[in-house]
Amino acid sequence: MLKQELNKEQANNDKQVIRLDNIHKDYKLRGGYLFKALIDINFSVKEGEVLTIVGHNGAGKSTLIKIIMGLTKPTSGGIKIFDMDVSLMLPKNIKARIGYIPEAVSFYGNLSGFEIMRFFGKLNNIYNKKLFEELLDNAGILKASDKKVIAYSKGMRQRLAFAVSRIKNPELYIFDEPTSGMDPSGINEFVSLVKLINDEGKTVILTSHILPEVENISNRICVMLNGRVAALGNIPELAANLGLTSKINLRFKGGAIPEKNWFDMIKTEQLISDYEIGDRNSTMNLKFLEENRIKLIKEVFGKYYNDLADMNIQKPGLFEIYNHFSIKKVSND
Amino acid sequence: MINLKVILAISKKEFINRIKNISLFILIFILAILSFAISYFGTSPFGLTGYHGTSVTIASLMSLSIYLIPLISFILGYDSITGEEEDGTMPLLLSSSASRSEIYLGKFIGLTIVISIAVFVGYGISGVIILLKESISHITGYFTFVFSSVLLGISFLSIALLISSFTRSRTASITISVFLWFFYIFIYDLLLIGILVATKGKAMFINNAVIGGFLLVNPADVYRLFTISFIRGLKGYYGLTSILTGKFILNRFLLIFVYIMWIFLPMLSGILIFYKKRY
Numbered sequence: 001m002l003k004q005e006l007n008k009e010q011a012n013n014d015k016q017v018i019r020l021d022n023i024h025k026d027y028k029l030r031g032g033y034l035f036k037a038l039i040d041i042n043f044s045v046k047e048g049e050v051l052t053i054v055g056h057n058g059a060g061k062s063t064l065i066k067i068i069m070g071l072t073k074p075t076s077g078g079i080k081i082f083d084m085d086v087s088l089m090l091p092k093n094i095k096a097r098i099g100y101i102p103e104a105v106s107f108y109g110n111l112s113g114f115e116i117m118r119f120f121g122k123l124n125n126i127y128n129k130k131l132f133e134e135l136l137d138n139a140g141i142l143k144a145s146d147k148k149v150i151a152y153s154k155g156m157r158q159r160l161a162f163a164v165s166r167i168k169n170p171e172l173y174i175f176d177e178p179t180s181g182m183d184p185s186g187i188n189e190f191v192s193l194v195k196l197i198n199d200e201g202k203t204v205i206l207t208s209h210i211l212p213e214v215e216n217i218s219n220r221i222c223v224m225l226n227g228r229v230a231a232l233g234n235i236p237e238l239a240a241n242l243g244l245t246s247k248i249n250l251r252f253k254g255g256a257i258p259e260k261n262w263f264d265m266i267k268t269e270q271l272i273s274d275y276e277i278g279d280r281n282s283t284m285n286l287k288f289l290e291e292n293r294i295k296l297i298k299e300v301f302g303k304y305y306n307d308l309a310d311m312n313i314q315k316p317g318l319f320e321i322y323n324h325f326s327i328k329k330v331s332n333d
Numbered sequence: 334m335i336n337l338k339v340i341l342a343i344s345k346k347e348f349i350n351r352i353k354n355i356s357l358f359i360l361i362f363i364l365a366i367l368s369f370a371i372s373y374f375g376t377s378p379f380g381l382t383g384y385h386g387t388s389v390t391i392a393s394l395m396s397l398s399i400y401l402i403p404l405i406s407f408i409l410g411y412d413s414i415t416g417e418e419e420d421g422t423m424p425l426l427l428s429s430s431a432s433r434s435e436i437y438l439g440k441f442i443g444l445t446i447v448i449s450i451a452v453f454v455g456y457g458i459s460g461v462i463i464l465l466k467e468s469i470s471h472i473t474g475y476f477t478f479v480f481s482s483v484l485l486g487i488s489f490l491s492i493a494l495l496i497s498s499f500t501r502s503r504t505a506s507i508t509i510s511v512f513l514w515f516f517y518i519f520i521y522d523l524l525l526i527g528i529l530v531a532t533k534g535k536a537m538f539i540n541n542a543v544i545g546g547f548l549l550v551n552p553a554d555v556y557r558l559f560t561i562s563f564i565r566g567l568k569g570y571y572g573l574t575s576i577l578t579g580k581f582i583l584n585r586f587l588l589i590f591v592y593i594m595w596i597f598l599p600m601l602s603g604i605l606i607f608y609k610k611r612y
Contacts, residue, residue, distance in 0.1 A: 071424055072611040089608075092430050100428035106421030108346070110353065122342035123429035164425065 016080075017172050017203045018045040018068065023077035025063055025227075037063045039227045041077070047171075050194065050204040052214045054322055055224030061207040062103050064224070065176045068205070069100055081172070096124065099165030103176040103207075105157045109150030113141055113160050116149060120164045131167070138196075139163040140189060154181030162193060173197060175206040179213070187213050215318040225325050235318060242324050244316035245273055248297060251309045271297060335438070339431045343439025344446065351409055351447045360405045364455030367397050372459035387463055387471040388564065391478045394459060395560060398482045399518060399553050403489040405451055407510040410493025413440050414607065415506045424612060437604045441494060448486035452479060477563045485556040488595040489514075492552070495603040498610065521551045552595045559588045 023041035026034050038060045045051050053061045066072045068079065070090030078087045081094050107116050117132040136142040139159040144152065152160065158181060165173060175194075179187045191213050198204055198217065208214045221238060223231040231238050263275045294313060301308055351357060371393045414437075417423040426436060456479050463475050493510055500506040525547055548554040562585050 066424075066612060069424070069428060071427060092432055095428065096430045098428065100425070102421070102424035102428070104421045105425070107425070108350065108422060110350065111346075119342060119346055120425075120429055123339055123426075123431045125336070125338065125430065161425070168430065 015047040016044040017047050017082060018205070019078075019080040020044070020064075020068075021078040021080075023064070023067060023079070024075045025060070025067065025072070026075045036227050038067070038074070041229055043222065043229060043232055045203060045205055047203055048198070048201050049219040050198050050206070050217050051220050051222060052218040052318075053205065053207045053222045053224060054209070054211065054214075054318070055207075055230075056326060059224040060227040061224055062176055065103075065174060065205070065207060068174060069098070070095075096168055097171050099168060099170040099173045101158070101161045101165055101175045101178050103180075105154075105161040107149040107152075107157060107160065110148060112148055113145040113152070116160060117145075117163060117167065121167050124168050126167055132163075135163040135166050136160075138166075138193065155183060155186045158182055158190070159186070162190070166197070171202060173202055173204045173206075175204065177207055177209070179208060179210045191217055211318045211322055218318070221318060221321065223321065223325050230325055231321070235316075235321065238321050239316035242316075242321065244320050244324065246294075246316060247314040248294070249312050249314060250301065251311075253307045253309045266300065271300065336431075336435060339435045340439040340442060343431065343436055344443035347413070347440050347443025348446050351444060352450075354408075356408060357405065357447070357451065360401065360408065361451045361455055364397070364401050364405070364451070365458055367401075368394055368456050369458040369462070371397060372462050387467055387474050390459065390463065391475065391560070391564060394456065394478065395557065398485060399556065401455075402448075402452065402482055402486045403514055403518060403553065406448055406486050406489035407493045407507075407514055409444050409447055410490045411497055411506045411510045412503045413444065413494055414497040415500050415503050416497075418501070418612070419503055427612075433608050434604050437494070437498070437600075437607050441491070441600060444490050444494070445487050448490055449483050452483045452486055456482065474564045478560055481556055481560045481563070484559070484592050484596070485552065488552040488555075488592065488599075491596050491599040491603070495599040495606070498603040498607045517551050517553050522554065549591050552592075555588065555591050555595060559585075559592055562588055 020041050020043055023038055024036070025038035026036055029035050041060075041064060053064065055061050063072065067074050068081070070086060074087065078085060080086065081090075082097060084091070084094055086094055108119075111119065113136060114132060117136060118127075121127060121132060133142060133145075136145045139162050141152075141156055141159045141163070144156060149157065149160065158178060162178070165175075173194075179190055182190060187210055194204055194206070194217050206214065215235065218235075220232065220234050222229055223238070231241065233241070260277070263272075263277075266272055267275065298311065301311065372390045412419075414423075417426060427433070431439075460472070460475055460479070464472055492513065496509050496513070497506050500509065525544060529544070548558060
């Protein structure tokens, strides 16, 4: 009985909200040229996860989001959302389950924030003033809800778009560059809001350039490079697959730095894979691959160097992963 | 399944957006002033001055309708869809639970209400003058004329929305709209007359039925024919269409059918194009 329940739970955990199969998107350009915006995209999004799509400008992130939202059609390939084939069009009953923020958010400038909420509420058959106020409050723009949207800053429009996307209480949220135009505090608040909806069990797909902020809320990362999915997985998996090393940053007291020979020796002993001696502040970075060596490295340094001021470990994150592919993109160009 | 509440919400928004358009107000004002001037002072096209009865007034007002009402319709509808695309509001609108046909119909209804109000306001003063000068029986003829003018506005609105559904920018949409306005209002009849003159009316394929058929391809001519067929005594004042055509072309049922086609065919084509439009 317990085993059956556990299996059921496992099945629910792996329930696919979106399934993309062999998606290709070509654009015909003037002069008969063919631009391949998306090439053989295959992945699924599981229920309750936050999937972040990162990639350089023109990598195909927004085209992919538009295809999922039914705003454009793939040249070939299939899309399933909530187990329904939506390759040709996105039906109303599926749209009702998706909250969306487009890449460039724009509203009717002559309406106030509250009127916008009421308008989109009506389009979704929802007439609940209290709910609208609550969503505006959550998005941090309730006080400005009487103002015309034309007077809103870009960040405020993004917040309003977030509130609008929540009107339907959707199961799936799709945010295309949701933090663009937001100030740092706005980005932090947005990240908190994404956490909030994800904690409610909602699935979130977002594209972003603000890497450190989305790193903490993303279950998986999809890296896109020139229209292809270059990598997909959680950050430790991706870092390991790419052979990205962790770093230990050491800082010494009073300008004392261990001799270079000593580092060459521990490198030969394969305790570290490489090292960099900083020019200033008596700092150095040790690169290593295996996590279980951290303790050993700490012990070695603790034992031999009383001049060690502090030591911090920097594991490879989204920035390093993105950087790895950016370099690849530049070399391809 | 079409949701009426959704259509009404979009209609309302479209209506509120458009009635705030200053150029629309200017055109309605011009329509009102000119219709007042024509109905009270100007029957000059017929060599008359002062008020000379309903038929003469309506004949003069019809010319005004043909120039101004299609123009108002184009101004109202040319950016209804392309405008939302250019302003970036379309993706959010399409992501709502409203279907594309509901969005299109909502816009169409909202704009239809605006053009109807524009015509009623524009011709309201003339109606009051006719009511003061004539018996109540004449006012029905005037109402028929106003109704026909509303249909003229709606048919050109339908064309404007169709243009807006397949163009990608306001510039492209307004260019095509202005061209069509110019073509239908100024060129089309001249072309027909030109063909008649060039062939001296003797070519095999040129006869009343063919010319009549060609007139039905222009909604402005359908408006003329429709109004003439319903208002007694107007035929004598509106020589062009009545001289060119045989009796069949003034068949009221045929004209109602053609008018409805001029409204629904562009509308259905527009919905289909909008359905297939990608962003």
